Amino acid sequence: MNSSTMEVGRKLVELCRQGKAMEAINTLYSPNIVSIEAHSMPNMPQRMQGIAAIRGKAEWWEKNHAVHKGEAEGPWPHGDRFIVHFKYDVTAKAGPMANQRMTLDEAALYTVKDGKIVQEEFFYYMG
């Protein structure tokens, strides 16, 4: 295993636990980061590329959700990839789920290259 995989994973989990997603993006992500959701959403493509687009996505998320509690478990590494399990207790502030409190339970698969995260893929079920 590339030792930096575990190191990057630990930093990501630590920052996410502190609610510092934007700091994680700014310090751990490659300029060419690829981000892939399990599904496309209204107004959001399933696949986005580039640090500017991913910062925009994170800003949208922070603006549109009140986070009551966030948990991150892991990282579990394998070669140049690692997995993290996220659980968020949130209330949506806008959109079709506005004012609904819900639990977001998902796993994410990250790929690391030259010490930076170059891809993130989100795994979750929408019933």
Add this chain to the structure above:
Amino acid sequence: MNSSTMEVGRKLVELCRQGKAMEAINTLYSPNIVSIEAHSMPNMPQRMQGIAAIRGKAEWWEKNHAVHKGEAEGPWPHGDRFIVHFKYDVTAKAGPMANQRMTLDEAALYTVKDGKIVQEEFFYYMG
């Protein structure tokens, strides 16, 4: 998402929770299953292929570990893949860890094709 991904994942989690790993292999795995560990082990290659080899691996596991408690969380799906989080409280019966009680905490990434699991990859850290 291929709807069978979630269905196969749910069956796998259910059987693992019941301690029925061999039944999961026999009913959900492709004859050409590829199984990849995060690391190679003494006497076990990192990559194994074929249902016979994977049955042998599961038999070795069952023979060499006393499982006090097993938990499976998930599945979290994305396209034709899904992730499961496993946590086992075990005591090794043989080998360098004989008589040691330990927690095995890992994530697994599965790939499904034509309703069968064709690949499993295990993510974990060995300090």
